Amino acid sequence: MIIPRPQKINLLNEKGYSIDSIFDIEDLACNEIQDTTLPNEGYILAIKENMVELKYKDHIAKERAKASLTQLVKTCGQEIPAMIIEDAPKIQMRAYMLDVARYFFSVEEVLKQIDYLALYKFNTLHLHLNDDQGWRVEIKAFPKLTEIGSIRRRTLFRLKEHKGYYTQDDLRKIVDYAHSKGIRVIPEIDVPGHFQSAVASYPEFGCFNRNVRVAENFGVKFDVACIGKENTVDAIKTIIKELMSIFTDEYFHIGGDEVPSQRWELCPHCKQKYLALGCKNYNEFQAHFMNELGAFIINNGKTPIMWNESNPTGIIDERIVWECWDIDYNNEKFQKEIARGRKIINAKTEPYYLDLPYGINNLKRVYDYEPLVFEENLIGVETCLWGELLPNVKTARKKTFPRLLAVAERLWSNEKDYFSFEQELIQHNKILETFGVKPTPKWLYNPTGIVKIFSKLWWARRVLYWAGLPNIITNAKIKKKYGR
Ligand SMILES: [Zn+2]
Structure with a gap:
């Protein structure tokens, strides 16, 4: 029922x-x-x-x-x-992340997603609003972010343009609608990495004022924000400040994930700041920036969140919440952070990344996972839908359902019974169909044999797209020009 x-x-x-x-x-x-x-x-x-x-x-x-x-x-x-x-719920924050940066979701699609979330008692929607492949929010102080940054010349799937962004009025509409359904919204501006669409819009935000394009394929890009320049850091604060007045809930996410340091290592501004700060490595250099941004957000009355990588440096301000996606919870350094009182959101990739194929995160695996970790420090649990390989809403829905329902049950309910959950699911297919979601057959959501192998191979080909080679070639050119 x-x-x-x-x-x-x-x-x-x-x-x-x-x-x-x-x-x-x-x-x-x-x-x-x-x-x-x-x-x-x-x-x-x-x-x-x-x-x-x-x-x-x-x-x-x-x-x-x-x-x-x-x-x-x-x-x-x-x-x-x-x-x-x-x-009443078991876990206080039950969150879902939608990546609207790689492929744009219309306002109507986001509102529809809020309906699904409300129906299955999630209370938090996290919107990943920018990435190398697109800038999706209107910023009055920097209009080129959307004029240029919201348009990809082509994508992995199609040799044609892909574009879209939310006006500030659109964003208010999304936030108001979510609130009417008892759902808070966490905006994310991902810095200093995953920032190429911003550098494409304003080359001066990057290290060498180079003209780059909004990324067309996916992967971790080297054209990160130049945090050695005060102007770039100030611009990022201006962007966040504009959005803080629209997203009125407590949390603001500042990304911080997957930041290559190649440009910083060559950039005179970054090198100068690195030495002035007395950093021992570029993790520390980034940590100083995250701490400055975190303090800025706290001074504006909100709580910052950042993605956490597997090597905590021990110097990130403990007031910044860590969203843990690939952390080894047994890692000694991490446990020290827990002892320091670090608050965390559990968003473990396996099993809670819904863009991963069913051959890896099958329905039973998602259901069986125990989401309660470090109960004293845990603010909430999040399941994420990254969009790199989801070019349209139909594909996104296939990935989301029925796994979203398994997450919903385990975050809300104290009882755990996979067999009866699977029985219930049959009833719920009727509901999902009224939303235009076709039921995923069991052989696909709990694949075995050849389907499982195919599913894993499909995922493995993603490595080919990770675009390491173009990064390395461009960096070698920059090194030749600017390096010593
Ligand atoms: Zn720089």
Whole structure:
């Protein structure tokens, strides 16, 4: 009936609520009572013959209850059985990341995604708004970011232009809609790496004022932000400041992942700053920048988040939340960070990256994973949909469902029962179909044999696209020109 499975369901031995004539849950005769003593997002639903009674903590909890009711109406047929549901989530932040930078999703598609998230009781949408392959948000102070940075001349899949960006009004619309569904929005401006679309728009943001194009293939690019120049650092703060007034929730994500140091090592501005700071390596050099940006965000009343790499340097400001995607949780240095009180978001690539093929992150693996790590330090858990290989919404949906439902269940519910979850899923295919999502067959979501091998090979070819060679050739040219 309900995914994620509620904490407590008491089925009553009496007649249930007839839903013959209900087309919309707003038509349901529902008696609503606010009860602020309930836990966060907590609600109690009593369903009887002629009456549904709903107790809820606040408007967010009411949205969670409405999600349960919607699922009951859509899966129960003629009559919702009489029952009492007492419910509240296990994990406080249940997040989903959408990469709109590689391929643009229209405002309507993002709103639709918010509907899915609300229906399955996620409470956080993280938007990855820029990358080497595209800049997707209007910034009034730097109009060329969208005039130039939002257009890719071609992509991996098509030899034609791909473009799109959100105006600031679009962004407000997305944030307002998410809030109406009890979902917070975390914006991410990824710096100093994954920044080539910005350098393409304003060459002076990069190390050698070179004219580069918005990246056409994917991979880690060397044209990162020149953090040796105060002007670039100030520009990044201006960009963040503009967005902070639109994204009104607590968190702001500043990326920080996969930053190659090749340009910095050759750049006179960066070399000068590196020496002035007394850095021992370029990890430290980046850490100084992340700390400066983190402090800027904190001074503006918000909490910064950054992606965490596998080699923590031990000098990142402990007020910055680490979103852990490839951390070895047994790593000694990492455990020291935990002891320092570092707050974390668990976004473990395997199994929580939904863009990975089902041959790697199959449905059962996603369901079986235990998301609660370092409970004292854990702010939340996030599942991510990266867009490098997802050129359209249809492909994105195939990757998202049904795995999103498995994540939903494990982040909300204390109970774990894969067999009954898989049974429930059949009922939920009906709901997903009304959203235009075709059910993924079992042989695909839990592949075995040749399908599994094919799935892994398909993923392995991604390495060929990682574009290491063009990076190395260009860097050799720069080294010849500027290096000593
Ligand atoms: Zn530089």
